[in-house]
Amino acid sequence: MINPQQDSSSLFDDSHGLGYQVHVEAFEGPLDLLLHLIRKNEVDIYDIPIAAITRQYLEYLELMKELNLDVAGDFLVMASTLLQIKSRLLLPVQAEEEGGEEEEEDPRAELVRRLLEYQKYKEAAQQLELLPLLGRDAFVRARDLTELKELQTADESPEVELFDLVEAFRRVLADLPVQTFHEVGSEQINIADRINAILTLLQERKGVTFEDLFTEVTTRDYLIATFLAVLELCKLKMVKITQAGSFGAIWITSAVLDSADASEGVDDHDW
Amino acid sequence: MHPKGWMIMTGNLRSVVESLIFVAEAPLSLDRLSSILEEHERSEIRAVLEELLAEYELSGRGIVLVEVAGGYQFRSRPEHADYLKRLSRTRPPKFGQSSLETLAIIAYRQPITRAEIEYLRGVDCGGILKTLLDKKLIKILGKKDVPGRPLIYGTTREFLELFSLKNLASLPTLKEIQDLVQPPIYEEQGELPLTVSAGGEETGE
């Protein structure tokens, strides 16, 4: 499967000195660089000469370092992937145990798929840029006509996005004095999250068991936050906790929304 | 044919002038138009403006060209004012900064009292709470078991609908947003589907 080394001496022959700089800036990431190398070498994307391409790729990273450019981690990850593929190609094909599928997938296949997929969106991005861009190619009427001010209107979709909400919250916290910020810091937010989650659950169904609250993730912090959340809700008299028998399930029900719902069994536990 | 070949032809000049008046922030004067379209004679532009005025006058369109404040401007036909008013009547909810902040605090910190909200925002929120209650975006969950028994607030189902949220747990956390701008941690790259699939086929999700 390994291709004969069809090294075209060096890939960067045509770009000397400052020319490098241009190239360095031109690549959006490791996939972009690889596409460039494949084109440059005029090799078949379905049969990439991994050894040659890897060497050129590494040369390029070396070049970036020499130019004191930050070699982003993403480029390094790809480098190790390439080396991995290269070494897998060197392994004898029947090295797998006898039960394995008759045809091992080419170690390069995943990379090829990624490259083709990336190429597709790279092209799409170029297409997008050709569309008539508002503010560049087309303009709308100026909006500050005083005569029409009171008539102006917004579109029918809500004026607000989820992101606005988070940003608003972030702004509030950022404006707080540093000391206070810690008070409302990360652990407490976890409790708030858990309170929110429990309230949601109780909006969806009448009651939940204590165990229901611990189904998702079970880290220590999560358990503690959930436990504290239940305590907090109890303290606020927003939930009612009942237990069916001494060893039965502990039920949490909403105390606020359906007050008519009288509970049998053990009454409010005082936690 | 005009002597200067690179100039806009008359029909096209009219179209360009129309565009300029449409886009300009304020009424566009003949002076300003002449300086923008310096390749053209002032008289030529004036003629085009006269044409446009006459054309819009006759057309009965919804957009009219008026001479106002020493310039030219497109406006909506005044006779349609009653219909135009309906545009603002059907206006969707719009959020001011303070409403949004208050709503955000309640969403993320519920159950929460008014005093706690005001502590966080540093200003009185009575009016905003009332508005949010009216809009059914928040509701009173009950009373807090502390001296004074203040009301505690939380968000509603309508709140979830407004933000197309499945439930409160779907609210993005601050950390998730902050993580976007944090520099990436490369150790995590190990979980990329690429590496996984190098060993098998499943993509790591």
Added chain:
Amino acid sequence: MHPKGWMIMTGNLRSVVESLIFVAEAPLSLDRLSSILEEHERSEIRAVLEELLAEYELSGRGIVLVEVAGGYQFRSRPEHADYLKRLSRTRPPKFGQSSLETLAIIAYRQPITRAEIEYLRGVDCGGILKTLLDKKLIKILGKKDVPGRPLIYGTTREFLELFSLKNLASLPTLKEIQDLVQPPIYEEQGELPLTVSAGGEETGE
């Protein structure tokens, strides 16, 4: 003549619709127009819109009527952009390659998580996502129903408006690129792992 005498006559209805679109702050949808002009049949309004579209299309005017972001809006004729720049209202929007790539991926693959975008692009995209969120070109749609519950992103109405797109279906068709230099030798690969991972299609919504 319409049975109900108080209704706007057809010619006038066209003029009113024109005014409404002109005055509205954002593209005006047929739904919105129908609710504003409740005395009129939706079909009647639709017919008027068709007429207007055809009329503006043919006229060569400086103002064009476009279907964008699910609605109708007047815009300046794109061919005149060079002249309009001279008004120097605002700096034109500019996109780097990385923003465009990220936007393209989100536009075609939404709802999509950050991890999926980064797998496709091969680079960290957190900073770009934050910028696109700030610019309101993308939005958080919720969280994906997979372990870790990552945020999922999609494009906004502003995205459609910016790129003059009627809706997402009018995005340029994605080209399936089989080869870069030479014709492919292998037969086409089956499912992309990516499709598999995005194919858990139940995004929390």
